Amino acid sequence: MTLxxxxxxxxxxxxxxxxxxxxxxxxxQGCDVGCRWCDTKxxxxxxxxxxxxxxxxxxxxxxxxxxxxxxxTGGEPLxxxxxxxxxxAALGQWPRVEVETSGSAPPPLEHARxxxxxxxxxxxxxxHWAGTWAHAARFMGDPRTTVKIVVAEGDxxxxxxxxxxxxxxxxxxxxxxxxxxxxxxxxxxxxxxxLCLREGLRLSPRLHVWLWGAKRGV
Ligand code: SF4
Numbered sequence: 001m002t003l004x005x006x007x008x009x010x011x012x013x014x015x016x017x018x019x020x021x022x023x024x025x026x027x028x029q030g031c032d033v034g035c036r037w038c039d040t041k042x043x044x045x046x047x048x049x050x051x052x053x054x055x056x057x058x059x060x061x062x063x064x065x066x067x068x069x070x071x072x073t074g075g076e077p078l079x080x081x082x083x084x085x086x087x088x089a090a091l092g093q094w095p096r097v098e099v100e101t102s103g104s105a106p107p108p109l110e111h112a113r114x115x116x117x118x119x120x121x122x123x124x125x126x127x128h129w130a131g132t133w134a135h136a137a138r139f140m141g142d143p144r145t146t147v148k149i150v151v152a153e154g155d156x157x158x159x160x161x162x163x164x165x166x167x168x169x170x171x172x173x174x175x176x177x178x179x180x181x182x183x184x185x186x187x188x189x190x191x192x193x194x195l196c197l198r199e200g201l202r203l204s205p206r207l208h209v210w211l212w213g214a215k216r217g218v
Contacts, residue, residue: 030045102120
């Protein structure tokens, strides 16, 4: 089977609980969620990108150097055909596999070394926001899932409302500042840091923006 791939690269994981870890990134092409602040709009059109087999993708990633972590991202990887086979194959080759997903499709499998970074959307981010919460119980039923909510300016209350409505365990929730520049991320992070301290939530960095700005392949 072939995957529709947007890009393959090696970098440091910039977000979530593994931030700072050297990682291979397999970014699948295609997303229908339509977030207004999306930083990977080039992945939306499923006809863009290129076809490659799972073996070819893994071979290209390995040729970039070693990493203990594979991050499967997008686009929206869980709505892409064959993602279950991709994840099964990846678990045979990497000690840890992370999937970055909006949650618009349910998790296709559970495994002791497979970790979902579930990033549901807040009202106002996209008209499809409610669908990204539709499988909340499935994601939270896997103890390895971390919730990562991108919080733009003005959305702090909306984030807390959703956390309460879905009774999310706060030690599994990370708030991540929205922003495409170091200055914007830093300003948002300072506000979110106060919110995290007050509410018992965690703060996710955006290391790749801090280090390299709004660039592809990092
Ligand atoms: S789900 Fe991810 S890739 Fe899709 S629009 Fe939202 S931020 Fe962009």
